[in-house]
Structure formats: C-alpha cells, structure tokens
Amino acid sequence: MIAVDSLHFSYPASTFRLSIPEFSAAPGEKLAVIGPSGSGKTTLLNLIAGISLPQSGRVFIDDTAISDMNDAARRNYRIAQIGFVFQDFRLLEYLTVLDNILHPYRISGALVLDRQVRERALALADSMGLGDKMKRHPDALSQGEQQRAAICRALLPEPKLILADEATGNLDPDNKSLILDLLFERVEAHSATLLAVTHDHELLPRFDRVVDFHDFRASGA
Amino acid sequence: MMDSLYIAWRYVTWNRGKSLILIASVTLIAFLPLALQLLLDESEQQLRSRATDTPLLLGAKGSALDLVMNSLYFDDSMPPRIGLDASEQVDASELAYAIPLYMRFRARGFPIVGTSLDYFDFRSLRIGEGRMMTLLGESVIGADVASKLGIGPGDSLVSSPDNLFDIAGVYPLKMKVAGVMERSHGPDDAAVFVDTRTAWIIEGLGHGHQDLARTGDSSVILQKDDDSVTANAKLMQYAEITADNIDSFHFHGDSSIYPLTALIVQANDDKAAALLRGRYQDHDSYQVVRPVDVVDGLLENIFRIKTVIDGVIVIVGLATLLTMVLVFILSLRIRQDEMDTIFRMGCSRMTMARLLLAEIVIIVAASALLCAILLTLVSANSASLVRYLLLS
Numbered sequence: 001m002i003a004v005d006s007l008h009f010s011y012p013a014s015t016f017r018l019s020i021p022e023f024s025a026a027p028g029e030k031l032a033v034i035g036p037s038g039s040g041k042t043t044l045l046n047l048i049a050g051i052s053l054p055q056s057g058r059v060f061i062d063d064t065a066i067s068d069m070n071d072a073a074r075r076n077y078r079i080a081q082i083g084f085v086f087q088d089f090r091l092l093e094y095l096t097v098l099d100n101i102l103h104p105y106r107i108s109g110a111l112v113l114d115r116q117v118r119e120r121a122l123a124l125a126d127s128m129g130l131g132d133k134m135k136r137h138p139d140a141l142s143q144g145e146q147q148r149a150a151i152c153r154a155l156l157p158e159p160k161l162i163l164a165d166e167a168t169g170n171l172d173p174d175n176k177s178l179i180l181d182l183l184f185e186r187v188e189a190h191s192a193t194l195l196a197v198t199h200d201h202e203l204l205p206r207f208d209r210v211v212d213f214h215d216f217r218a219s220g221a
Numbered sequence: 222m223m224d225s226l227y228i229a230w231r232y233v234t235w236n237r238g239k240s241l242i243l244i245a246s247v248t249l250i251a252f253l254p255l256a257l258q259l260l261l262d263e264s265e266q267q268l269r270s271r272a273t274d275t276p277l278l279l280g281a282k283g284s285a286l287d288l289v290m291n292s293l294y295f296d297d298s299m300p301p302r303i304g305l306d307a308s309e310q311v312d313a314s315e316l317a318y319a320i321p322l323y324m325r326f327r328a329r330g331f332p333i334v335g336t337s338l339d340y341f342d343f344r345s346l347r348i349g350e351g352r353m354m355t356l357l358g359e360s361v362i363g364a365d366v367a368s369k370l371g372i373g374p375g376d377s378l379v380s381s382p383d384n385l386f387d388i389a390g391v392y393p394l395k396m397k398v399a400g401v402m403e404r405s406h407g408p409d410d411a412a413v414f415v416d417t418r419t420a421w422i423i424e425g426l427g428h429g430h431q432d433l434a435r436t437g438d439s440s441v442i443l444q445k446d447d448d449s450v451t452a453n454a455k456l457m458q459y460a461e462i463t464a465d466n467i468d469s470f471h472f473h474g475d476s477s478i479y480p481l482t483a484l485i486v487q488a489n490d491d492k493a494a495a496l497l498r499g500r501y502q503d504h505d506s507y508q509v510v511r512p513v514d515v516v517d518g519l520l521e522n523i524f525r526i527k528t529v530i531d532g533v534i535v536i537v538g539l540a541t542l543l544t545m546v547l548v549f550i551l552s553l554r555i556r557q558d559e560m561d562t563i564f565r566m567g568c569s570r571m572t573m574a575r576l577l578l579a580e581i582v583i584i585v586a587a588s589a590l591l592c593a594i595l596l597t598l599v600s601a602n603s604a605s606l607v608r609y610l611l612l613s
Contacts, residue, residue, distance in 0.1 A: 051565055072569070079567025090562040094235030095228070106224035107568040107576075113224070137235075 001026055002048060002161060002193055007057035009040075009047060018043055020057070023211065027160070030187055030194040032204050035213025041197045044213075045163045048195065049082050050074035061161060076110035083154030083192075085183070087166035089146045091138040091153075098134040101125060101152045111157055124152050128182055144175035148182065155186050162187060164196040168203065180206060222575065229579035239552075240584065243545060247588035248595070250538045254531060255592070256599045260610070261527060263603040265520055268294075271407060272512035274344075277486040277494060279307060279319065279501065279509050288508070289515040292322050292483040294408045295332040299325070299482075306477035307507060308484050314500070316493035319484040323420045328380045328396070331366045333413045335420025335481075341402075343485060346409055350374055351400030357470055358419055358462025360396040364404035365411040374400055377461075378413060380423050394423045395461035406604060421479055422462070422470065429462065429470035549577065 004023040010016060018040040025031050033041050046052040048059050050066040059066045061081065066074060084090075091100045099106075101121045105113035125131055128148045138146050147167065154162060164183065168176040180203060187194045196207070204210050233240045271293050280288040281301035288300045311319040320343055323335035338353065340346075351374025354361050360378060367373055376398045396415060404410055421427050462470060472479075486509065488494035501509040553560070560573055599606065 049565070075567045075569055077567075078565075082567075084562075084565055086562070088558075090558065092559055092562075094232045099228075099231065103228075103563075104566055106228055107563050107566070107572050110567070 001060070001062055002195070003060040004048070005058050005060070007047060007054045007059065009043060009052065009054045016040070016043075018047075020044065025193045025195065025209075027193055028188060028191045030184060030206075030208045031196065032207040032210045033195060033197045033213065034199070034201070034204070034210060039213040041213055042165055045165055045195065045197065048161070049078055049084075049163060051078075076108065079104050079108040080110050080157055081160045083157065083159040083162040085147070085151055085154050085162065085164040085167040087169040089138070089143075089150040089170075091146055091150055093138055096135050096137060097125065097130055097141070097149050098122070100138065100149055101156055103153060104157055117156070121152070121156055124156060125149070128152055143171055144178065147171060147175070147179050151179070151183060151186070155190070158190055158192075160192055162192055162194045162196075164194065166197055166199065168198065168200060176200070176203065222579070225572070225575045225579040226583070228576055229583055233580055233583050239548070240587075243548065243584050244587045244591065246541050246545070247585060248591045250534070250541045251588060252592045252595050254534045255596055257527065257530065257534075259596065259599055259603055260607055261523065264523075264607045267407070267604065267607055268516045268520065269513065272516040275485055275512045276488060277317070277497065277509055278512055279303070279311065279484040279486050279507055280482065282504075282506060282508050285508065285510045285515045286519060288483055288510060289512045291324055292485070293512055295324055295334060295412055302480040302482060303484070303507060304478040305481060308481065309477070311484060311486055311497070314497065315489075316497045317486045317488040319486055321417050321481045322483045322485065323417050323481045325480075325482065326380050326420065326423050328360075328378045328413050329370060330381075331363075331370075331411055331413050333360075333380055333415055333420060333423065335415050335417040337417065340414070340485070343487065344405070344409060346405055347403045348400045349403035351398070354399045354414065354416060356399075356462070357416065357422070357467055358394065358396055359399040360413050360415045360419070361400040361402060362398055362414070363402050363410040363412045366413055367401040372398055374398055392423075392425070392460065394419070397462075408608065411608070417479075417481070418472070419462075421472065424480065426474065426479060427470055427472035429466050549581070553577070 002023075002025045004020050006022070007018070007020040009018045016038075033044065035041050043052065047054055048061075048066070050059070050069065054067055058068065061077075064077070066077065069077060091097075092103065095103065098121060101124070102113060102118070105111040105117060111117075122131070122134065125134055128151065130145060130148055130152065133141060133145065133149075138149065141149065147170075151167075162183070167183070168179055171179060183194065183196075184206070186192070198204075272289065275293055278288055278292050280292070281303045283301045284298070287298035290296045291298045291300050305321070308319040308321050311317055318339070320339045321335070321337055322340075324332055326333040334340075341353070348361065349364065350367075351361070362370075362372070362378070370378070372378065377395050378398055379393045379395050382393050396413075396419065402409060402414075415423075418427065486494075486497065488497055498509050498511075501507050563573065564570075
C-alpha cells in the first residue's frame with residue numbers, strides 16, 4: 001500500500017511547485033501516471049522513492065513513512081523495497097547481464113548476495129527469455145533484451161513497489177507490449193505495486209488505474 | 222569491499238586502453254627513480270670497490286678521470302701515454318712496484334690490455350680454462366669475451382686494425398688464446414689480456430719477418446753489404462706469432478720510451494705511498510692519483526645530477542598524478558548516468574567513493590606489481606647493466 005498525504009514540494013531557486021493532497025495505491029495495483037512534460041511525474045516518483053524530500057506532507061509504503069526516515073534508512077529501504085525501471089535501461093556496459101541483474105546486491109549492505117539469490121537471478125532471467133545471454137554485455141543485446149535485463153535487476157530483490165519511468169519509451173510496439181506483459185506478470189506474482197510514468201496513451205487501457213497530473217496542482221514548470 | 226573490488230575490476234578490464242595507459246604512467250613514474258637509484262647504487266659499489274682495490278695510478282699529466290676510467294674500467298678514453306722508463310723509475314725508488322698497463326687496441330670490440338703477469342695476482346684473477354699466457358703473441362681472455370665470442374683455449378683472436386685505410390698504420394695480429402679467466406664480475410671479464418710486448422707488436426714497435434741473411438729469394442733484397450741488408454716491400458712480415466717464427470720477432474728503437482697508458486703503483490706501505498705521491502706532485506710529465514679520490518669526485522657529480530633528475534621526476538610525478546586526477550574526474554563525468562542510477566537505486570555516496578577507490582587500488586596495485594617485476598629484472602641484471610651503460 002502506497003499513500004501520499006498532503007504532499008508539497010518545490011525545487012530550490014525554482015518556481016516549480018508540486019502539491020498532491022491525497023494519493024494511494026493498493027498492493028498488486030498497476031497505475032499509469034500521465035501528464036505533460038515538466039508537470040512533476042518524475043518528481044513524484046523521486047518523492048515516493050525517498051530520493052527527494054517534501055517540504056511538507058508524508059509518503060507511506062505499508063505504513064512506513066519514507067519521508068520520516070533518515071538518509072541511510074531511506075537508501076536501505078529503497079534498494080530492498082523499491083525497484084526502478086528506466087526509459088534508457090541504465091545497464092552498466094562493463095558488466096555482464098548477470099552482473100547487472102545482481103548489481104543492487106553489490107552496492108548495498110542492505111542486500112546479501114548468496115547462492116539462493118544467484119539461483120533466483122538465473123531463474124528470473126530465464127523466465128524473461130535471457131537464459132542464454134547471461135554472460136553477454138548490454139551492447140550485445142537488443143533494446144528489448146536490455147529492458148528485460150533492467151526489469152530483472154529491478155525485480156530481483158522482490159520489491160513492494162516498482163517505479164517505471166517511461167519504461168517502454170525507447171521500444172518498438174512489439175517490445176512495448178512484451179515488456180508490459182512481463183512487468184504486469186511479475187507485479188501480480190509478487191503482489192507488488194506498479195507506478196509507471198508513460199506518454200503512451202495506447203497502453204493506458206491495460207493499467208488498473210490512470211493518475212492524471214492535470215488533477216494535481218503543479219505550477220511554474 | 223570485495224564487491225566494490227569486483228565491480229571495479231570489471232570496469233578496469235572493460236576499459237582496457239584507459240587502464241593500461243594509467244598503469245603504464247604510474248609504473249613509469251614509480252619505476253624510473255627507483256631503477257635509477259638501484260643502478261646508481263650498483264655503479265657506486267662497482268666504481269668504488271675497484272677504485273678502492275687500486276691504491277695508486279701513475280700516468281701522464283692530463284685528465285685524472287680519463288686515466289682512472291681507462292686503467293680501471295678499460296673504457297674508450299685515451300689518456301696521454303707514458304714511457305716504460307716511468308715504470309723503471311718507480312721500481313728504482315724501492316718505495317713501490319709498478320704493474321704496467323697499455324690499453325689502446327681492441328679485438329672484436331673487446332679491449333686488449335697489455336700488462337704483466339703481476340696484474341693477475343694483483344686483481345686476484347684466476348685461470349678457469351687453459352693456462353696463463355707465457356709466450357709472445359698469446360692472450361688470456363675474460364669470461365664474457367669467451368662466452369660472447371664462443372672461443373676458448375686453442376682458438377685465435379685477431380686484433381682490430383687502427384684504420385682500414387691507413388696502410389702504414391697498425392696491422393692486425395692473430396693472437397692465440399692460451400686461457401680463459403674465471404668470472405670476476407668486473408671489467409676484467411670483458412677484456413683480452415696480453416703481455417705488454419705483444420701489445421707493442423700490435424703497435425708496430427716490434428715485428429717478425431723473413432730472415433734476410435738466410436733467404437734464398439734474392440728479389441726481396443734491395444741492398445746488401447757487409448754490415449747490413451736492406452729489404453724491399455716484398456719482405457714477408459708475420460701476422461701471427463708461431464713456434465716457427467717466434468725467434469724472428471724483435472723490437473726496434475729505445476725501449477725506455479715504449480708506450481704505456483698507466484702504471485698501477487703498489488706502494489710498500491702508507492708512508493711509501495705518501496712519499497711517492499709527494500715526489501710526483503709537481504712532476505712535469507707524470508701524475509699519481511688515488512683512484513678512490515677520482516671516483517668519489519665523479520660520484521659526487523653523478524649524485525648532483527641525480528638530485529636534479531630526482532627533482533624533474535618529482536615534477537613529472539606530480540604532473541602524472543594531476544593527470545590521473547583529471548582522468549578520474551572526467552571519468553566521473555562520463556559515468557554521471559551510472560552514478561545517478563546507482564544513487565537512485567539506493568547506493569550511498571560512501572559506496573560510490575569506495576567503488577572509485579577500488580579502481581584506484583587496482584590501478585596502483587597493478588602498477589606496483591609491474592614496477593616490482595621491472596625492478597627485480599633491473600636488480601638481477603644491475604651489474605651487467607651498469608657495466609654496459611656506464612662503464613663500457
């Protein structure tokens with residue numbers, strides 16, 4: 001369960017203001033976030049992830065107030081409970097697909113990399129059609145395969161929340177559909193919540209709910 | 222830290238070109254001063270030990286450094302010559318005995334050192350193969366000469382002519398190798414030793430030819446009377462001294478002025494050495510030097526130059542360090558997306574710093590390893606390197 005209560009945010013030395021009176025999402029729910037560029041969609045994801053802190057208001061994930069945590073606790077919570085999927089995949093070119101998937105476990109003490117995790121990573125990649133590409137580097141993969149690897153990386157810690165920022169923006173129509181299918185399948189399997197920023201209105205009917213930023217008060221962008 | 226090292230290792234090996242350039246730069250900047258110090262220590266040790274072992278040198282007035290470098294290390298410097306009478310004067314003083322040295326010629330690149338048998342006792346050189354030279358035209362060679370030329374007792378070695386185009390100049394002499402010295406790990410290993418008289422034959426002061434009194438070939442005789450016989454250019458001169466022609470070899474002119482390049486002067490005691498030095502202090506033609514003083518002066522200059530080189534290396538090292546910092550800063554800029562991604566995922570700035578530190582540790586460790594290997598190689602070959610670079 002994600003809940004946002006009376007959230008107010010502004011960037012220093014900027015006229016941009018974001019105000020969200022109330023917003024929530026249930027476990028297993030798949031939400032699309034739409035709105036014009038600069039309306040604050042990515043800012044909302046940053047606030048929910050605890051990357052940015054609101055001037056007032058709170059963000060809860062399963063009754064845990066992210067915005068009340070200290071910096072280290074927010075980082076640990078983020079890496080263990082929130083999965084990120086980016087438009088440009090953000091895979092590290094110098095790591096193999098397997099190392100990219102395991103990467104969150106190597107950059108934080110909050111996650112422990114053991115044999116079970118490795119086995120889980122292999123099984124997850126296999127289920128995403130990457131089983132024979134684990135030793136390859138990202139530059140040897142197609143864009144669709146790169147995004148699937150990035151999704152594996154986001155899902156491996158079994159997060160409660162998946163934040164996808166234009167996750168299908170760089171993909172062709174076939175891959176868009178495939179990636180969305182995989183993402184939905186995993187979200188349902190783990191009862192996670194998906195919050196996906198998108199400009200692609202054709203995909204909206206597939207989501208449980210659409211959050212339109214026109215409903216929120218954002219100004220000065 | 223192991224995870225950071227693993228990720229850093231992947232980064233370093235993926236960016237091989239950049240990493241190799243960094244490793245090469247760090248290695249060079251660490252290796253150069255250390256190798257230089259190693260070689261200087263070795264050269265100091267080699268120069269000083271030989272100089273310390275040689276109490277006094279007598280030579281013609283001129284450069285004391287040339288005299289020492291030529292007499293002790295057989296280098297190419299040509300100090301002015303002295304006459305054989307200088308040796309006789311030292312012996313006559315009863316303060317010391319003199320070991321003659323005549324170093325002018327070469328055989329296949331190696332210096333030919335004309336001396337007496339006393340030299341071998343003085344330097345504690347021992348025959349490893351064959352026997353000591355006993356006859357005119359015989360030589361004993363150092364261990365390096367034997368191994369590099371692949372020759373040994375019973376083989377021959379021809380001295381190099383002074384000038385190929387000077388038909389009146391020094392002619393080559395074919396010398397028999399009587400023995401090979403045991404390795405001494407010094408300049409003697411790379412020398413060809415002959416008796417001073419053999420060196421004078423190479424010089425052209427002595428020679429052997431057909432016996433004109435006995436020859437039946439009248440075409441070789443230009444003029445003959447009761448007292449003398451004059452031969453023409455057809456007279457056959459020997460280019461090799463053999464058992465058959467050795468008796469025909471003879472010397473011309475005043476033997477007291479036969480050339481030497483130096484005398485190793487072995488004084489009876491310190492007092493005798495001081496007296497001898499006093500006698501030659503204001504001598505018109507000769508000088509007596511303590512090789513250790515000359516070498517110390519040389520080393521002082523070398524170390525002065527080394528101080529300058531050290532300064533240059535420090536500046537170059539700083540420049541390299543700054544370049545490395547720049548490379549890492551630029552690398553960070555290029556990797557901004559990567560840093561942003563892992564930060565969003567939940568990586569702390571401390572972990573990011575640890576990742577970068579791990580990369581630096583790998584670069585520095587690889588450089589240290591490479592540097593250690595190179596230094597081990599230099600150290601293992603420092604003696605021969607010093608001989609090749611400084612004393613050849």
